[in-house]
Amino acid sequence: MNKEYLEQWLNVSESVNVQMPNEIFEDLSKAEFKSFNHKCFAYAYYYLICYIYRNALYGGKTDQYSQQNIINVFTSDKSSVSYITKSKGILDSMNYTKTTTDYPVSYYMDDGVLEFGLIKELRMKIPELEMNHSPRFFVKEPLKATARFDREDYTGTFYSFQNTHKLDVEDFIKIISDKRLGHVGLYIYGYISMMCDKYNNKFQITNAQLGDFVGCSERTMKKYTQRLEELNLVESTRIIYDKKQLDKVYSII
Structure with missing residues (x-):
């Protein structure tokens, strides 16, 4: 994908940058990747899902941020990296990601704490809300971004920049x-x-x-x-x- 497309796709002018956990390099080095390139792909992929999640880009044209489109940013051969990104794949097993159908459509600050408005909550309030994506649509929740230390809420890289x-x-x-x-x-x-x-x-x-x-x-x-x-x-x-x-x-x- 070219530079201009990515800038528009990622809504650069209105979005917030994200931090990456420093331990990711050590954690990725312990995982069993098929090649050095695949280890690098996992790092880049994790950055991208953190960025999309943090900025609640799913709240727009949701299908644009399907897993297929996200992976296409890095490779044309989705099958070669599916063992990394699939449900219960490498990143899920490392507790870096979680496969979910509940995704953020908005974000806001509540007493200075970042909170997300999730699609399932919105559909409970508006049952007639139509989906703007495939029924099989899912996202990857970046777990290290929300709960990093002892898996406690609000300790992830969205909330603390320590060691990032x-x-x-x-x-x-x-x-x-x-x-x-x-x-x-x-x-x-x-x-x-x-x-x-x-x-x-x-x-x-x-x-x-x-x-x-x-x-x-x-x-x-x-x-x-x-x-x-x-x-x-x-x-x-x-x-x-x-x-x-x-x-x-x-x-x-």
Whole structure:
């Protein structure tokens, strides 16, 4: 999907950015994915369902946000990643998502606390309300966004930014719509963003070490970080000691 379509589809001008839990990288590394690309897809997919849920985009043209359309943002082969996104798939089993037919059609603040107006509540009040989607329509509720610690309500990333990293939706679109980056580029950018938050926007590391941490080769890491720098999303400098270039220091622009 191209950049202009994604901006309109995600209602960028009127929407709120979301935070991602820092533990997602460690949690995804423990799951059994068929490839590194699929692990990156899971990260990007989770970001997108968090964003759509938080902004209650289902309250408009609901069918636009079907699981098929969401997955199509990242891959044309839905079947290859169905083991990740299906009911009781990897993300459900990790307690990152829950498959549900109850979805938010609005959001509001109640005494400073974010609340959602859910479709089932609305249909109880207006029984004659017509569905604007297929009877088989379902969504993925992002569980880490609502209940993160001890599964208590209002402890998720929608409510507490503790130990999280932010991805602006404009950066998400720029990365996802770039043919040389896609969901792999987003995963790498997200990891660098998290580490830059921890180290005052100066994350010192070699590409080989960075590749080890995220699960790819040094060559792959070099290719993607170079492209992120070309798009002015990341910048790096080299530390020089005794006339030798050593680690890179990454910063988020």
